[in-house]
Amino acid sequence: MDALSSLAGGFAIALQPLNLSLAFGGVLVGTLVGMLPGVGPINAIAILLPVIFVTGLPPESALILLAGIYYGSQYGCSISSILLNVPGESSSLMTALDGYAMTREGRSGPALATAAIASFVGGTLSIFALVLLAPLLSQWAIDFGPAEYFALVVFAFTALSTLSGTSAVKGLASTAFGLWLATVGLDPQSAVPRYTFGQIQLLDGMDFVVVTIGLFAVSEVLQLLEEGPVGKTGRLAYGRVLMSMRELRETTATMLRASGLGFVIGTLPGAGSTIASFLAYTAEQRIAGRTGRFGYGDIRGVAAPEAANNAAATGAMIPMLTLGVPGGGTTAVMLGALLGLGITPGPLLIQEEPDLFWGLAASMYVGNVFLLVLNLPLVGVFVRALALPRWFLMPAVTALAFVSVYAVNGTALDLVLMTVFGVVGWGMRKLEFPLAPVVLGLVLGPLMEKNLRRSLALSGGDWGVLFDSPIAIALWVLALASLAAPVVIRRMTTPPTPEGS
Amino acid sequence: MSWTDRIPGAVLIAVGALIGLEATGFDVAFLTDPVGPKALPLVAAVGLVLAGAQQARRPFVGMRWPERATLVRMGLGSAALIVYGLALPWLGFLLSTTAVVAALSHLFGAAPKRSVPAALALTVALWIVFVRVLALPLPVGDLWMR
Numbered sequence: 001m002d003a004l005s006s007l008a009g010g011f012a013i014a015l016q017p018l019n020l021s022l023a024f025g026g027v028l029v030g031t032l033v034g035m036l037p038g039v040g041p042i043n044a045i046a047i048l049l050p051v052i053f054v055t056g057l058p059p060e061s062a063l064i065l066l067a068g069i070y071y072g073s074q075y076g077c078s079i080s081s082i083l084l085n086v087p088g089e090s091s092s093l094m095t096a097l098d099g100y101a102m103t104r105e106g107r108s109g110p111a112l113a114t115a116a117i118a119s120f121v122g123g124t125l126s127i128f129a130l131v132l133l134a135p136l137l138s139q140w141a142i143d144f145g146p147a148e149y150f151a152l153v154v155f156a157f158t159a160l161s162t163l164s165g166t167s168a169v170k171g172l173a174s175t176a177f178g179l180w181l182a183t184v185g186l187d188p189q190s191a192v193p194r195y196t197f198g199q200i201q202l203l204d205g206m207d208f209v210v211v212t213i214g215l216f217a218v219s220e221v222l223q224l225l226e227e228g229p230v231g232k233t234g235r236l237a238y239g240r241v242l243m244s245m246r247e248l249r250e251t252t253a254t255m256l257r258a259s260g261l262g263f264v265i266g267t268l269p270g271a272g273s274t275i276a277s278f279l280a281y282t283a284e285q286r287i288a289g290r291t292g293r294f295g296y297g298d299i300r301g302v303a304a305p306e307a308a309n310n311a312a313a314t315g316a317m318i319p320m321l322t323l324g325v326p327g328g329g330t331t332a333v334m335l336g337a338l339l340g341l342g343i344t345p346g347p348l349l350i351q352e353e354p355d356l357f358w359g360l361a362a363s364m365y366v367g368n369v370f371l372l373v374l375n376l377p378l379v380g381v382f383v384r385a386l387a388l389p390r391w392f393l394m395p396a397v398t399a400l401a402f403v404s405v406y407a408v409n410g411t412a413l414d415l416v417l418m419t420v421f422g423v424v425g426w427g428m429r430k431l432e433f434p435l436a437p438v439v440l441g442l443v444l445g446p447l448m449e450k451n452l453r454r455s456l457a458l459s460g461g462d463w464g465v466l467f468d469s470p471i472a473i474a475l476w477v478l479a480l481a482s483l484a485a486p487v488v489i490r491r492m493t494t495p496p497t498p499e500g501s
Numbered sequence: 502m503s504w505t506d507r508i509p510g511a512v513l514i515a516v517g518a519l520i521g522l523e524a525t526g527f528d529v530a531f532l533t534d535p536v537g538p539k540a541l542p543l544v545a546a547v548g549l550v551l552a553g554a555q556q557a558r559r560p561f562v563g564m565r566w567p568e569r570a571t572l573v574r575m576g577l578g579s580a581a582l583i584v585y586g587l588a589l590p591w592l593g594f595l596l597s598t599t600a601v602v603a604a605l606s607h608l609f610g611a612a613p614k615r616s617v618p619a620a621l622a623l624t625v626a627l628w629i630v631f632v633r634v635l636a637l638p639l640p641v642g643d644l645w646m647r
Contacts, residue, residue, distance in 0.1 A: 169555045180546070192529055390609055406640075412587055454534070
């Protein structure tokens with residue numbers, strides 16, 4: 001029970017007054033920001049990240065704050081999906097189906113309570129699994145050499161490219177764009193400037209906060225400008241945020257199944273919360289059969305995707321923390337955040353920085369508890385903030401993003417670049433190019449390049465070294481298989497139509 | 502389908518080609534590894550060209566351009582953000598942030614008599630949070646410092 005005693009040590013860190021209040025504040029702010037229309041976890045983290053960087057918190061405290069924001073913003077997304085039918089991110093699309101249907105039936109209170117409780121169940125169970133599995137995986141990954149890492153990064157790219165959008169070709173184009181952005185700046189090994197166009201600020205490379213906020217947040221503002229001034233405010237009645245014992249009994253099995261499914265899918269690169277919530281929803285729809293009212297306000301239709309996406313969000317932390325290789329957009333942003341704080345995740349993280357790892361694991365529990373005790377009573381406040389008009393909310397978010405980036409780097413060039421990325425991001429959305437692979441390419445590009453060059457240097461230029469070990473070969477096979485995955489997934493997720501199949 | 506549907510694919514090919522062309526010039530006198538600084542840019546360039554070729558061969562036809570008035574609104578929104586970036590060090594935080602928030606609110610359809618007070622209130626709130634609570638300096642404005 002080595003893991004449990006380490007976890008106890010983690011709780012000692014997470015329960016320090018400073019860290020406790022940071023977890024609380026993170027969950028609160030994350031919920032408020034994540035609730036805004038069109039603002040999902042990626043945006044919420046990216047917008048608040050510059051502030052975290054400069055507050056000078058010790059790394060474990062900063063990480064705890066970050067985790068709080070992550071969980072909070074995810075729940076914030078669920079609030080706006082249920083009440084307004086505007087999911088902030090694709091992982092809450094399924095929640096909106098039955099959640100909004102329940103709102104129209106006047107049952108938004110139970111829907112919000114179900115979302116909170118299902119998220120809590122999914123989150124807590126999967127943190128337990130994370131605590132048990134992460135040390136094992138990092139033990140195993142300690143033998144990874146540069147060739148294995150290179151193959152692993154390629155696998156992450158192919159998986160996300162094929163699974164995140166409408167077509168694999170577009171996903172690969174987005175990844176290539178992100179890889180190119182990663183090469184901007186001084187090459188760390190030879191000190192050759194690449195694509196800097198004579199701009200001194202670009203020698204340090206593309207700031208990933210600038211790219212992320214531009215691509216996600218600024219492009220969102222442009223998209224909303226395109227939709228025009230008519231914002232959807234809708235009815236915001238929510239009633240008592242409670243679920244009855246009968247509803248709890250009805251959904252318990254669903255929550256447990258969806259948590260397990262979500263966790264497993266979350267650990268796979270590329271799949272992540274969106275696919276986890278889709279699969280959990282359709283699986284429950286099939287299990288319910290004719291007794292279900294899925295699509296018309298079935299409470300299990302809220303419980304399943306919420307438990308699954310929270311479990312997947314935690315599962316996705318495993319490859320990010322133990323291998324240093326995130327599998328999706330949100331964890332890519334988390335990795336960027338960690339690197340910005342001077343932490344390099346990888347197999348050695350648990351051994352070398354046990355305080356950080358176990359403190360984070362414990363604070364995930366704490367964050368989930370806060371989420372539950374905070375959201376049930378405070379939903380009224382959140383709902384009132386949601387009722388603010390769009391003409392105020394969107395400019396306010398934009399100003400917050402710009403000011404936080406400027407306050408940190410202090411260069412006007414960043415703000416101009418951010419706007420340019422916003423326009424590019426808007427065009428990509430229009431043409432249905434996925435945005436998450438760009439961030440993954442940008443964050444993993446340096447790792448990919450370093451390991452490619454290192455393995456070729458070791459082998460004296462023999463490319464065969466990349467396919468030399470069983471692990472590397474297995475990863476290449478997985479990468480090839482992931483190119484075929486969309487066909488399989490599509491077959492499994494086709495009937496999210498509102499009818500028990 | 503018209504020829505304009507092939508523009509995105511063509512743009513991808515062109516961008517990929519430019520990136521690849523530029524990468525061939527990344528020469529170093531002493532290589533510490535067999536591939537050098539060219540490798541990753543070339544991977545990205547090849548990826549973009551291949552994806553662009555596929556895109557041009559089977560273009561995406563669902564794209565719908567916004568109307569002229571909408572494009573103007575979006576153009577003004579982007580312009581406001583760029584002007585804000587350039588004006589911030591010069592005009593200072595309070596004035597330029599109030600102006601840009603009011604401008605964006607206006608583009609979202611708010612009347613000036615509501616958007617300007619709201620923008621001012623938000624700006625002051627941000628200033629308090631950043632400067633007073635977080636102790637992060639925000640530009641006062643070179644114009645007023647002379």
